[in-house]
Amino acid sequence: MTEPLPVAVPRKGRPLEAVLERLADVGGTDRLEELADSVSNTLRYEKAVTKGSLEAERGPYHRLADYSDPSDPNNPEFTLLRDDRDGKPRRIVFDSATVSIDGVDLMLVGREEPFRALRTHEFALGFDSADLVLEEVVGIRPTGLGRLADINERIDPMDTDVRVVTGLGDTVYHTLMGRPSELPAGTDLDREFLTEYEGPICISPRYERLVTAVLGTDVLADVEFVYPDPDAPEEATIADTGLGVYLTVSGSTARDHGLVLGEHLFPSETVVMRNAAEDHPALESALRLFDGIGSDSKITV
Known part of the structure; x- marks a missing residue:
């Protein structure tokens, strides 16, 4: 048997x-x-x-x-x-x-x-x-990725x-979010917006490599990562910073802090x-x- x-x-x-x-x-x-x-x-x-x-x-x-x-x-x-x-x-x-x-x-x-x-x-x-796969082994490149189907192509076969x-399918998303005042009229909060953006983006420190892999180094050329106050809700620190990336399900807490939700960058699944x-x-x-x-x-x- x-x-x-x-x-x-x-x-x-x-x-x-x-x-x-x-x-x-x-x-x-x-x-x-x-x-x-x-x-x-x-x-x-x-x-x-x-x-x-x-x-x-x-x-x-x-x-x-x-x-x-x-x-x-x-x-x-x-x-x-x-x-x-x-x-x-x-x-x-x-x-x-x-x-x-x-x-x-x-x-x-x-x-x-x-x-x-x-x-x-x-x-x-x-x-x-x-998330752990991206944090551990997915290669960092100038261009980002946005689908599970992109992961294997980014894994070095010599590494694992x-x-x-x-x-x-138990999907929540790493989502771009920000204060409305950070967005010029008629502008979408997405990767294309970030290509022209210069300034801070608030992220959890454990997700720095993940966010770098997802967005790509070209997008992040003029971006500075800052980290949330450990004693405050992440959405509150993102609101203070202006822009950030955080896991969302419904986005209601982000909206409670005056944030607008932008592009779903990558599925946390x-x-x-x-x-x-x-x-x-x-x-x-x-x-x-x-x-x-x-x-x-x-x-x-």
């Missing part, structure tokens, strides 16, 4: 929820729906406990024992990690679960950085945020064997990835489960 295909997934957050929801949609079984709901609800509760917005009645080890039952292979397992918040509190996160979809057995294994786990050849298949297969140098008897069948599901155009691997 073939061992399940190990699949690297995030330990927590929106990307993990996107993976579980997609597996439930593809598999169409009550068990997969229950798995997605139970893991997501557990981790949302644990996040609230870690952030201090909820107080748990029992300690983390008791809660961990309640969540994980290794004697039942149908149950997900969780584990404890130290969170990076002040005080380094213990945080309960996803560890593993085995699922079967259309005869394909997958062992979902939680990793802090699934993309890096694929880079080191621990896995042949995994899921992670497209990992390629993006498709997106899961959970992506399916494969390491082209690794194989498994179930790999191609697993990839077919996700064929064509993304919101972007088909990606060449």
Whole structure:
């Protein structure tokens, strides 16, 4: 009997929820729906406990024992990690679960950085945020990029064997935004506007390489990156700066700060990835489960 295909997934957050929801949609079984709901609800509760917005009645080890039952292979397992918040509190996160979809057995294994786990050849298949791929390996060029389908062409094959297969469609966008006073009448807030712009753009420091790759060095020739006040909402600092790039869903908070939304520069989306140098008897069948599901155009691997 073939061992399940190990699949690297995030330990927590929106990307993990996107993976579980997609597996439930593809598999169409009550068990997969229950798995997605139970893991997501557990981790949302644990996040609230870690952030201090909820107080748990029992300690983390008791809660961990309640969540994980290794004697039942149908149950997900969780584990404890130290969170990076002040005080380094213990945080309960996803560890593993085995699922079967259309005869394909997958062992979902939680990793802090699934993309890096694929880079080191621990896995042949995994899921992670497209952001991390851009931050880690996408080459910086004079011209920018704006689609998931552009990523693989920017990856140096000497640097990694990992390629993006498709997106899961859980899309929020890195969006250009600014004060109306920064825009001449009749001007759109887009990449073309930035080619003539000289001055500061407010971005999160962790996204400096991502924004550089997305916009390209030509556009940024006369631009200075500035960073938000850590004690203030990012939209407030962008409003003070005049222009910025920030993740948006609806854009309502940006508008509350007097900002107008411009071009969606790049989708921040959970992506399916494969390491082209690794194989498994179930790999191609697993990839077919996700064929064509993304919101972007088909990606060449």
